[in-house]
Amino acid sequence: MEDILIPIIAIICIFALPVVAGAYVLIKLIGSNNKERMELAKHGIIPPVRQKPSPNKYRSLRNGVLCIGIAIGLILGIVIITGQFFDFYIEFLIITSSTVLCLGLAYVLFYFMVKNKDLDNNIE
Numbered sequence: 001m002e003d004i005l006i007p008i009i010a011i012i013c014i015f016a017l018p019v020v021a022g023a024y025v026l027i028k029l030i031g032s033n034n035k036e037r038m039e040l041a042k043h044g045i046i047p048p049v050r051q052k053p054s055p056n057k058y059r060s061l062r063n064g065v066l067c068i069g070i071a072i073g074l075i076l077g078i079v080i081i082t083g084q085f086f087d088f089y090i091e092f093l094i095i096t097s098s099t100v101l102c103l104g105l106a107y108v109l110f111y112f113m114v115k116n117k118d119l120d121n122n123i124e
Contacts, residue, residue, distance in 0.1 A: 058117075062110050069106025073099030 037047045056062070077095030086094070 058110075058114050061113065065106050065110045065113070066103065069102045069104075069109075070099055072106075073102030076102060 040047045077098035
């Protein structure tokens with residue numbers, strides 16, 4: 001009986017604990033914001049209207065460039081290990097490192113693309 005309780009408790013702790021902790025923090029955050037606004041209203045101060053942050057206008061471009069970077073990294077890793085006889089963990093390491101490398105290069109490429117677009121918009 002005790003042998004079955006350990007995995008059940010572990011699974012409950014892995015999934016339920018973060019959800020409960022996140023809900024607790026969210027409730028406290030909403031409650032403190034509400035309390036702050038009520039105190040300001042009690043003193044006759046009009047609480048400032050919170051503006052929504054402006055959406056990133058280059059989000060689709062970023063996601064596209066990053067997906068291309070991930071795909072190129074995976075293809076590069078698979079090409080490197082094809083025809084070679086590596087251990088499983090070495091193959092995993094090669095594919096993972098090539099994917100992360102190409103993902104970083106994709107971020108740099110995205111930065112330069114957006115930088116050039118922003119410079120063009122400022123000139124006009």
